[in-house]
Amino acid sequence: MLDFQTFQKQRAPDLEGICEEIVLENRGSIAVKKDRLAVKNMMRILEAVFAISRDKGFHAMTLRDLSRTSGLSMGALYSYFSSKEELRSIIHRKGVLFAKKIVLDEVAEHEEPAPRLAAAIRTHLYLSEILRPWFYFAYMEAASLPAREKRQAMDDERATERIFRDILDQGERSGDFRCGDVDLAASTLKAMLQDWYLKRWKYKRKGTTVESYAEFVVRFVLRSIQQGNEEGRSKP
Amino acid sequence: MLDFQTFQKQRAPDLEGICEEIVLENRGSIAVKKDRLAVKNMMRILEAVFAISRDKGFHAMTLRDLSRTSGLSMGALYSYFSSKEELRSIIHRKGVLFAKKIVLDEVAEHEEPAPRLAAAIRTHLYLSEILRPWFYFAYMEAASLPAREKRQAMDDERATERIFRDILDQGERSGDFRCGDVDLAASTLKAMLQDWYLKRWKYKRKGTTVESYAEFVVRFVLRSIQQGNEEGRSKP
DNA sequence: GTCTATACAACGATAGAC
DNA sequence: GTCTATCGTTGTATAGAC
Numbered sequence: 088m089l090d091f092q093t094f095q096k097q098r099a100p101d102l103e104g105i106c107e108e109i110v111l112e113n114r115g116s117i118a119v120k121k122d123r124l125a126v127k128n129m130m131r132i133l134e135a136v137f138a139i140s141r142d143k144g145f146h147a148m149t150l151r152d153l154s155r156t157s158g159l160s161m162g163a164l165y166s167y168f169s170s171k172e173e174l175r176s177i178i179h180r181k182g183v184l185f186a187k188k189i190v191l192d193e194v195a196e197h198e199e200p201a202p203r204l205a206a207a208i209r210t211h212l213y214l215s216e217i218l219r220p221w222f223y224f225a226y227m228e229a230a231s232l233p234a235r236e237k238r239q240a241m242d243d244e245r246a247t248e249r250i251f252r253d254i255l256d257q258g259e260r261s262g263d264f265r266c267g268d269v270d271l272a273a274s275t276l277k278a279m280l281q282d283w284y285l286k287r288w289k290y291k292r293k294g295t296t297v298e299s300y301a302e303f304v305v306r307f308v309l310r311s312i313q314q315g316n317e318e319g320r321s322k323p
Numbered sequence: 324m325l326d327f328q329t330f331q332k333q334r335a336p337d338l339e340g341i342c343e344e345i346v347l348e349n350r351g352s353i354a355v356k357k358d359r360l361a362v363k364n365m366m367r368i369l370e371a372v373f374a375i376s377r378d379k380g381f382h383a384m385t386l387r388d389l390s391r392t393s394g395l396s397m398g399a400l401y402s403y404f405s406s407k408e409e410l411r412s413i414i415h416r417k418g419v420l421f422a423k424k425i426v427l428d429e430v431a432e433h434e435e436p437a438p439r440l441a442a443a444i445r446t447h448l449y450l451s452e453i454l455r456p457w458f459y460f461a462y463m464e465a466a467s468l469p470a471r472e473k474r475q476a477m478d479d480e481r482a483t484e485r486i487f488r489d490i491l492d493q494g495e496r497s498g499d500f501r502c503g504d505v506d507l508a509a510s511t512l513k514a515m516l517q518d519w520y521l522k523r524w525k526y527k528r529k530g531t532t533v534e535s536y537a538e539f540v541v542r543f544v545l546r547s548i549q550q551g552n553e554e555g556r557s558k559p
Numbered sequence: 560g561t562c563t564a565t566a567c568a569a570c571g572a573t574a575g576a577c
Numbered sequence: 578g579t580c581t582a583t584c585g586t587t588g589t590a591t592a593g594a595c
Contacts, residue, residue, distance in 0.1 A: 144467035231380035271539045275515045282514035303507045311547035399579050
C-alpha cells in the first residue's frame with residue numbers, strides 16, 4: 088500500500104523543479120535571461136502568490152501586495168509575466184498538467200479495479216497535500232474566469248474526473264463494482280477528494296492526517312460499490 | 324418520500340419572502356421608509372448581485388456593474404446598504420440561517436436514523452437547488468473574507484455538518500449505521516452535497532436532475548454505512 | 560536586472576440638486 | 578427617494594534612472 092512518506096520521497100515534485108519547468112516553458116515571455124536567477128525569483132513569486140491568495144484570493148491580491156511579499160519591485164515582477172492574468176494562467180495550467188501525469192503514472196502500476204481505484208484515491212490526496220496551494224488556487228480562481236478560460240478549467244476538471252470514471256467502468260465490466268451510476272459515483276468521489284484541500288482547516292482541527300483521510304475514503308467508497316462482491320475486497 | 328415538486332410548493336421560500344425579512348431585520352440601516360418599495364428594490368439588488376457574481380465573483384463585481392444591472396443609481400444603492408461589505412454580509416447570513424432552519428424542520432419529522440438521514444440529504448439538495456445563488460455565493464465568497472468574518476463562515480459550515488453528524492451518531496448508537504468514522508463520514512457527505520450547487524454546469528451537462536442526484540447520494544451513502552445491517556435498508 | 564516614480568483608468572463612497 | 582457629478586484612493590502597468 089502506498090504510504091505518504093514513500094510518496095513524498097519518491098514521487099513528489101518540489102517547488103523548485105516545477106519552477107524550472109515553468110521558466111523553460113515560458114522562456115519567450117520572461118525577460119530575465121539567466122536561468123538560475125529566473126527560477127529563484129519565480130519561486131519567490133509563486134510562494135508569495137500562494138500565501139496571499141490563500142488569505143484573500145487571487146483577485147483581491149494586488150501587485151503591490153505581491154511586490155511587498157515577494158521582495159521584488161513592481162517593475163521587476165513584470166520581467167516574469169506580462170500581466171496578472173498571465174501569471175494566474177501559468178500557475179493554473181502547470182498545476183493541472185502535473186497532477187494528471189502523476190496520478191496516471193501511479194494508477195498504471197496496478198491492474199485490478201480495486202487496487203487501481205485505491206491507488207488513484209491515495210495518489211490524488213497525497214498530491215493535493217503536497218501541492219495544496221496549487222490545487223486550492225486552481226479550484227477557487229476557476230469560478231471567476233472570463234468565458235474562454237473558464238471553458239478550459241471545466242475541461243481540466245472533467246479530465247481529472249475521467250480518470251476515476253474509467254477505473255469504475257473497468258470494475259463494472261469485470262463485475263467487481265456495482266456503482267448504480269458510474270458517472271455520478273466518479274463525480275461524488277472527486278468531490279470527497281476536493282474537500283481535503285478545500286476545507287483543510289476543518290481536517291486540521293479534527294486532527295485528521297492525509298493518510299487516515301485516504302483510508303477512510305477508500306473504505307467508504309469500496310464498501311458502497313463492492314456490495315455483494317466480497318471476493319474483491321481483500322487487497323485494495 | 325419527499326419529492327422535489329412537493330418540497331418546492333410546500334416548503335420553498337421565494338426571493339420576495341426572504342427580501343421582506345431582510346428589509347425588516349435591517350430597518351435601521353435602510354434609508355427607504357416604505358416597506359413595499361424597499362422590498363421591491365432589495366429584490367432587484369439581490370437578483371443583480373447573484374447574476375453578476377455568478378459570472379465573475381462578488382469581489383470582481385463593481386458597484387457600477389450593480390447599478391447598471393439592478394437599474395438603480397449608485398446613490399440609490401447606498402440607501403439600501405452602507406458598504407459593499409455590508410451587502411455581502413447581509414446576503415451570506417440570511418442564506419445560512421434560512422437553510423439551517425428548513426433542513427432541521429424537515430429532519431424533525433422522522434425518528435429512525437435512515438429516514439432522517441435520507442430526509443436531511445434530500446432537503447439539503449432541494450434547498451440548494453432553489454437557493455443555488457445563495458449557497459454558491461456563501462461558499463465562494465467565504466474564502467476571501469477578513470479574519471473575523473471568516474471565522475463566522477467556518478462556524479456556519481460546521482453547524483451544517485453537525486446536522487449530519489448527529490444523525491450518523493444516532494445511527495451508530497442504535498446499531499443501524501457503521502460509519503468507520505462518524506466525523507469523516509459527515510464531512511464527505513457534506514462535500515457530496517456541496518458539489519451539486521458548486522459544479523452545477525457538470526450535472527446540467529450530464530442531464531442529472533436534483534431528484535436523481537439525491538437518490539444516488541442516499542443509496543451510495545446508505546450502502547456504505549449499512550453494511551451488515553440489512554434490516555434497516557427497506558424504507559429509507 | 561532591478562529599482563523608483565509615475566501614468567491613467569476604475570474603484571467605493573458621498574454631496575447636493577431635484 | 579433617486580439622480581448626477583465628483584471626491585480621494587487604489588488598481589494595473591510602464592518609463593527611464595541606475
